[in-house]
Amino acid sequence: MEENSVENNDCEICIEAKGLWKVFGKRADEIMGSDLRNASKDTILEKTGCVVAVRNVSFTVKKGEFFVIMGLSGSGKSTLIRMLLRLIDSTSGSILVDGEDVLKFNKKKLRDFRRHTTGMVFQYFGLLPHRSVLDNVAYGLKVQGVSKEKRYAKAREAIETVGLKGWEDYLPSALSGGMQQRVGIARALTTDPEILLMDEPFSGLDPLIRREMQDELIELQDKVQKTIVFVTHDLHEALKLGGRIAIMRDGKIIQVGAPEDVITDPADDYVREFVQDASPAKVLTAGGIMEQPEALLYEWQGPKAALHTLRSLKEDHAFMVGRDRKLLGLVTMKRLKGLIQENGSYLKDSMETDIATTGPDVVLEELFPLAAEADYPIAVIDEVGKFIGEIQISSIFENMIQEKTEGNNGRIS
Ligand SMILES: Nc1ncnc2c1ncn2[C@@H]1O[C@H](COP(=O)(O)OP(=O)(O)O)[C@@H](O)[C@H]1O
Ligand SMILES: [Mg+2]
Missing domain, CATH: 3.40.50.300 (P-loop containing nucleotide triphosphate hydrolases)
Structure with a gap:
């Protein structure tokens, strides 16, 4: 299957189900052969004792x-x-997998x-x-x-x-x-x-x-x-x-x-x-999607220790907290290097304070405006200002709608 059109497997069809029906019960064929098949599930059950479980279903699934x-x-x-595996036999319809009719398999x-x-x-x-x-x-x-x-x-x-x-x-x-x-x-x-x-x-x-x-x-x-x-x-x-x-x-x-x-x-x-x-967007909360940051800096750390932390964790920035994990601000690599060059000794002097914060119960929808403006992750703080997690901007959108794989945005019905 892979030898041809490797480039183009976005639109290669893997499974194609056409007009699949499953009627459970002895009179399934009789129902399929009459107008009764168009009646509601309840009516069919009442009149024949049969259960219509799947009704005229068609869909395709692409490779990958x-x-x-x-x-x-x-x-x-x-x-x-x-039915796709024939663990249940379909009453009517066809199933093609890679172009082969599964219902005809010996x-x-x-x-x-x-x-x-x-x-x-x-x-x-x-x-x-x-x-x-x-x-x-x-x-x-x-x-x-x-x-x-x-x-x-x-x-x-x-x-x-x-x-x-x-x-x-x-x-x-x-x-x-x-x-x-x-x-x-x-x-x-x-x-x-x-x-x-x-x-x-x-x-x-x-x-x-x-x-x-x-x-x-x-x-x-x-x-x-x-x-x-x-x-x-x-x-x-x-x-x-x-x-x-x-x-x-x-x-x-x-x-x-x-x-x-x-x-x-x-x-x-x-x-x-x-x-x-x-x-x-209306259901997921900041607290639900936040993560614990790799790097967190502490007010009492010296600039060189902070630099070491960022470097060893390969981070470009990190939030800084004080006693009781109170959020104070954000330290970026660039500012930190500037501070060290100027022989500054207080990490606080290299800190950005204009950062986006939110509470854990805020829903995603309300984070969108923040996310649109933010250059750095959003800090999640509790009611007393304690840092409890961070939200990457990208994860807001990923959680909103899981990223589609390419070429999947067409509708087929
Ligand atoms: N072996 C069976 N015999 C009769 N009715 C069945 C059988 N299996 C499932 N059904 C009925 O078919 C319908 C669909 O069931 P099912 O496919 O298990 O639904 P789901 O997986 O969506 O919960 C239900 O009304 C169920 O009661
Ligand atoms: Mg089920």
Whole structure:
């Protein structure tokens, strides 16, 4: 797949689903063959006892794209993502992967497709409880018949990639939820699949760990550049991760677009409602996105010690605090060098005091004007002026809308 048009893989299509339906129940074919298929989910259930889980869904996912399917519980997300692997047989429609019709695959081809082309990560990790982390991760290769030596080597590599080096010999139960899901991700990565399918992988984790895992997944994707189909019911997660987002309701995809499109131009009231209270700019706070700075300078330090700190941490500037971590100002490398040249001995004399500050509970939206003016990070201080963190200007915009990968801003519906 890679030999042709390496340059042009922005527009290369990896997955193409056309007119997919899934009707659960004995009378599925009968429903599909009649006008009844256009009736509402409730009506069909009432009249036939069948459940329409996915209704005439079409979408494409480009190579290397991070494609998010978002919707409330019961909207058909799991059914849809499982149909892509034929873990659930579709009632009607077609699925092309790299131009090949998955629904026409024979048994062997399907098995290869599941083992080599795709990797799946589930909400509840699905780890083998009595096998070590290493064996769990190597499992996919074992069923492929890869030799022990080779599969362990690959598994160790994947374990390192997800940050679990040192945990190879533990049982899953010794690991926290977040770590167990890393094992799940490592397992999906060992076979080096082209496509990663993830069904609410972080939904079982508590919010802090969840954010961390999302950040790590973004980093991981930068490294491995897979085509990812990621299912979530969480709009924040979708906005953060998705290059494009497909929104599902009652089995249908009702909007596909980049995060901005979904926020600024919701397709209908359902999406609007979803998005309304949830605009990250209105929800995320300074305290939620702030970080601890690498370098922090103290009032009582001499200029040369400060210079040493900045140099060794390769920082161009740092906030300066006094007793009780009270924020005093910002010291830049340039000013500091000036001070040293003039033989000054008080760090305070090289300090900028005209700096942007904010409180931890201020929402992103209110930080925009500050961000537009600021040359340096924004300092977050508490009610008594104590320095509690800093916000890089770029992270304000990144948190607002996760940067799209190039070429993902077209809509397809
Ligand atoms: N095996 C099944 N048999 C009957 N109905 C099912 C089955 N699996 C899912 N459903 C129904 O299909 C609809 C979509 O379910 P699902 O795909 O699990 O949604 P989601 O993942 O978005 O929560 C729901 O109404 C659900 O009850
Ligand atoms: Mg589900």
